[in-house]
Amino acid sequence: MASKKASRRGFLKAGAAAAAMSAMQSAGAQAAVPQAQPQKSLKELVGYGERSHFVTSVRVPVVERPSPDQFGLIFHVLTPLQDQVGSITPSSLHFVGTHRGSIVPDFDPKDYRLMIHGMVDRPLEFTMDELKRFPSVSRVHFIECLGNHSRPEYTTVQQTHGLTSSSEWTGVPLSVLLKEVGVQKGAAWVVSEGSEEVKGAGSFRLAKAMDDCLVAYGQNGEPLRPQQGFPLRLLVPGFEGIYNTKWLRRIKVVDRYYMTYNDYGHIQKDEEIAALTFQWGPKSVITFPSGGQQLPGPGIYQLTGLAWSGGGAVRKVEVSTDGGQTWKEAEIRGAVHPKAHTRFGMNWKWDGQECVLQSRCIDELGQVQPTRAQLAQHFKVTPDYYKTHGVQGSDNMIQPWRVASDGSVHNAIA
Amino acid sequence: MASKKASRRGFLKAGAAAAAMSAMQSAGAQAAVPQAQPQKSLKELVGYGERSHFVTSVRVPVVERPSPDQFGLIFHVLTPLQDQVGSITPSSLHFVGTHRGSIVPDFDPKDYRLMIHGMVDRPLEFTMDELKRFPSVSRVHFIECLGNHSRPEYTTVQQTHGLTSSSEWTGVPLSVLLKEVGVQKGAAWVVSEGSEEVKGAGSFRLAKAMDDCLVAYGQNGEPLRPQQGFPLRLLVPGFEGIYNTKWLRRIKVVDRYYMTYNDYGHIQKDEEIAALTFQWGPKSVITFPSGGQQLPGPGIYQLTGLAWSGGGAVRKVEVSTDGGQTWKEAEIRGAVHPKAHTRFGMNWKWDGQECVLQSRCIDELGQVQPTRAQLAQHFKVTPDYYKTHGVQGSDNMIQPWRVASDGSVHNAIA
Numbered sequence: 001m002a003s004k005k006a007s008r009r010g011f012l013k014a015g016a017a018a019a020a021m022s023a024m025q026s027a028g029a030q031a032a033v034p035q036a037q038p039q040k041s042l043k044e045l046v047g048y049g050e051r052s053h054f055v056t057s058v059r060v061p062v063v064e065r066p067s068p069d070q071f072g073l074i075f076h077v078l079t080p081l082q083d084q085v086g087s088i089t090p091s092s093l094h095f096v097g098t099h100r101g102s103i104v105p106d107f108d109p110k111d112y113r114l115m116i117h118g119m120v121d122r123p124l125e126f127t128m129d130e131l132k133r134f135p136s137v138s139r140v141h142f143i144e145c146l147g148n149h150s151r152p153e154y155t156t157v158q159q160t161h162g163l164t165s166s167s168e169w170t171g172v173p174l175s176v177l178l179k180e181v182g183v184q185k186g187a188a189w190v191v192s193e194g195s196e197e198v199k200g201a202g203s204f205r206l207a208k209a210m211d212d213c214l215v216a217y218g219q220n221g222e223p224l225r226p227q228q229g230f231p232l233r234l235l236v237p238g239f240e241g242i243y244n245t246k247w248l249r250r251i252k253v254v255d256r257y258y259m260t261y262n263d264y265g266h267i268q269k270d271e272e273i274a275a276l277t278f279q280w281g282p283k284s285v286i287t288f289p290s291g292g293q294q295l296p297g298p299g300i301y302q303l304t305g306l307a308w309s310g311g312g313a314v315r316k317v318e319v320s321t322d323g324g325q326t327w328k329e330a331e332i333r334g335a336v337h338p339k340a341h342t343r344f345g346m347n348w349k350w351d352g353q354e355c356v357l358q359s360r361c362i363d364e365l366g367q368v369q370p371t372r373a374q375l376a377q378h379f380k381v382t383p384d385y386y387k388t389h390g391v392q393g394s395d396n397m398i399q400p401w402r403v404a405s406d407g408s409v410h411n412a413i414a
Numbered sequence: 415m416a417s418k419k420a421s422r423r424g425f426l427k428a429g430a431a432a433a434a435m436s437a438m439q440s441a442g443a444q445a446a447v448p449q450a451q452p453q454k455s456l457k458e459l460v461g462y463g464e465r466s467h468f469v470t471s472v473r474v475p476v477v478e479r480p481s482p483d484q485f486g487l488i489f490h491v492l493t494p495l496q497d498q499v500g501s502i503t504p505s506s507l508h509f510v511g512t513h514r515g516s517i518v519p520d521f522d523p524k525d526y527r528l529m530i531h532g533m534v535d536r537p538l539e540f541t542m543d544e545l546k547r548f549p550s551v552s553r554v555h556f557i558e559c560l561g562n563h564s565r566p567e568y569t570t571v572q573q574t575h576g577l578t579s580s581s582e583w584t585g586v587p588l589s590v591l592l593k594e595v596g597v598q599k600g601a602a603w604v605v606s607e608g609s610e611e612v613k614g615a616g617s618f619r620l621a622k623a624m625d626d627c628l629v630a631y632g633q634n635g636e637p638l639r640p641q642q643g644f645p646l647r648l649l650v651p652g653f654e655g656i657y658n659t660k661w662l663r664r665i666k667v668v669d670r671y672y673m674t675y676n677d678y679g680h681i682q683k684d685e686e687i688a689a690l691t692f693q694w695g696p697k698s699v700i701t702f703p704s705g706g707q708q709l710p711g712p713g714i715y716q717l718t719g720l721a722w723s724g725g726g727a728v729r730k731v732e733v734s735t736d737g738g739q740t741w742k743e744a745e746i747r748g749a750v751h752p753k754a755h756t757r758f759g760m761n762w763k764w765d766g767q768e769c770v771l772q773s774r775c776i777d778e779l780g781q782v783q784p785t786r787a788q789l790a791q792h793f794k795v796t797p798d799y800y801k802t803h804g805v806q807g808s809d810n811m812i813q814p815w816r817v818a819s820d821g822s823v824h825n826a827i828a
């Protein structure tokens with residue numbers, strides 16, 4: 001029936017080594033023999049399951065900030081994107097970006113309060129129970145830290161792109177709460193404040209607050225994780241990470257932009273640059289093959305990666321296997337949500353020659369992910385700028401990976 | 415601006431007790447004071463995060479099977495649906511249904527093999543690495559055990575409905591693998607076999623195998639959890655749980671139905687009953703308010719729950735607050751995927767009088783979730799049958815919850 005077609009596909013013939021067993025009668029003898037699992041606690045067996053001891057994927061600190069316990073002041077850890085499948089980041093592996101007073105606060109939700117005040121008719125303080133009296137919604141969104149960028153000295157996709165993760169968030173639309181308190185005439189901005197020592201504040205326009213922001217208490221079906229702001233954080237979908245205020249305690253409605261301790265040069269002479277530093281552009285990265293990985297030899301592989309955009313849903317992803325000379329559309333291999341990680345993939349036959357792989361995202365606005373040269377032009381710097389500096393504005397440049405003829409994979413951003 | 419509208423909404427006026435603070439200048443004094451989190455291991459802080467110690471939601475064993483360590487033979491634990499938000503079940507809280515040899519096998523993925531044989535041109539054995547050479551896809555699907563049904567003596571939604579969970583699964587479409595091995599003329603069924611002592615086999619039609627089944631190695635972004643079949647399980651979307659073979663070791667292509675140790679009366683005289691025991695009908699349940707919960711008093715609440723169907727996507731969910739006399743359409747409050755848990759909700763004003771709440775799911779095929787009487791009629795038993803017996807066929811009957819005038823909530827199935 002399907003044999004000829006299957007033969008033409010030839011996934012295994014072209015590299016993998018599945019054994020054809022023409023005379024097989026019964027598989028009993030060949031199949032792996034199950035072993036009893038090592039002794040597990042009743043908690044694990046019944047209450048709250050754990051992952052296999054064979055699964056060891058972990059977050060790692062960013063290179064320049066090796067440890068969170070050095071004064072507890074700076075704490076950035078990276079999602080292992082190279083090990084992830086699908087589009088949901090496991091909550092235990094969600095990146096963490098916290099600084100300037102980064103000890104994870106430990107709130108008893110019973111005592112927790114969110115205040116909304118400023119230019120409103122009825123300033124209100126909400127308990128967690130009260131927040132749950134309002135209509136909630138669950139949506140999948142990525143969060144990405146402005147600090148996410150590729151440097152030549154970074155070797156893996158965890159290092160170049162690990163400050164982004166995607167979750168199903170549940171919470172009350174901020175618009176619902178703002179209608180409850182009654183926004184006054186003349187109000188134009190909101191300031192959200194967290195609970196760190198420096199309060200982790202951010203200012204953004206009221207129009208965004210009324211659009212798609214969430215006051216979130218749920219993450220992937222559970223309450224927020226402590227490192228993600230338990231019991232309450234703000235979701236400002238598509239905006240850079242710092243706006244997604246953790247341990248959210250206050251929202252103040254105001255009439256102008258408020259500069260906060262968290263401003264990363266948002267006050268810019270160039271309006272275009274200032275605007276771009278709020279919202280992430282279209283972005284993508286190949287997670288396999290990616291830096292530090294090793295291909296066993298020529299053959300057919302599943303090239304795969306993630307794409308996302310602060311501008312909305314991913315419309316398509318293109319992949320180049322020749323250093324950007326030609327591009328081919330990849331398959332979308334999972335759900336597509338606005339402002340969420342989107343899994344893509346394609347069959348890729350590696351002939352054993354050195355080559356450069358890269359992907360680019362095109363979002364629903366028609367925005368195309370730029371090369372480093374294009375991004376430099378946009379920000380009015382030379383491409384060499386990025387060899388020694390971090391990016392100016394959010395870095396959504398195309399990430400090239402070089403596959404050497406020995407199958408090793410390297411960061412080709414330099 | 416929005417004040418009059420907000421006032422009319424009056425979520426808080428009607429019961430919750432948010433304090434209006436008209437003269438508030440600064441919230442500093444009132445807001446909760448963050449405490450440093452109790453000492454955490456570096457593993458938790460960096461490598462693999464954990465949930466808050468204030469979050470204590472756990473799975474529990476089914477009432478009749480109180481412990482998994484009693485001979486290790488029967489092991490059913492229930493997802494705490496009453497605590498869940500959104501539509502993704504956290505992997506640590508996914509239900510477990512295992513019996514007849516239920517010790518969780520502990521496979522090293524390096525040694526693992528899947529065999530596909532029987533009426534095929536090229537019987538093949540696949541390693542995990544080889545499987546990952548094939549195109550994969552990620553999809554959200556529920557799994558539900560046939561044992562999921564409401565008995566009058568069950569008090570909570572965890573007990574009545576906790577044998578269903580929903581995850582983002584990642585794997586290779588079974589159709590791709592079947593094309594690779596080449597299905598022969600005359601083949602009509604497949605038998606999948608797991609690794610438990612009794613092999614956990616199931617037979618289903620080749621048409622289903624070629625449709626939407628997955629050979630899954632990923633769950634919510636990570637490798638499968640051990641209790642979910644690490645490193646490999648079958649997903650047979652919409653079919654009862656037993657078909658979703660865990661620790662999948664063999665798939666045999668055959669020409670007829672094979673009876674296995676896992677048959678739960680699939681061999682029936684009545685063809686319609688036999689067919690229905692494969693695929694779940696449209697189903698839903700209110701998770702708040704649900705049995706065992708306590709409303710603090712009259713007021714406005716967010717009634718919420720989950721809906722799903724083996725027949726495809728949920729088209730709409732209706733809710734009755736008067737024991738089924740009248741129905742009102744609920745809001746869908748999250749993503750809608752075929753054969754996946756779908757979150758619904760609605761504003762509900764409780765006046766303090768006794769009432770009966772229930773929901774019903776209508777799926778994309780137009781199928782309507784039945785009452786107990788309708789299900790009994792369908793299966794040709796009296797409604798009283800369900801007072802003393804489990805269901806015949808899959809139980810997708812409407813679940814009523816009675817809210818007493820003191821705010822306590824009770825199972826009203828009896």
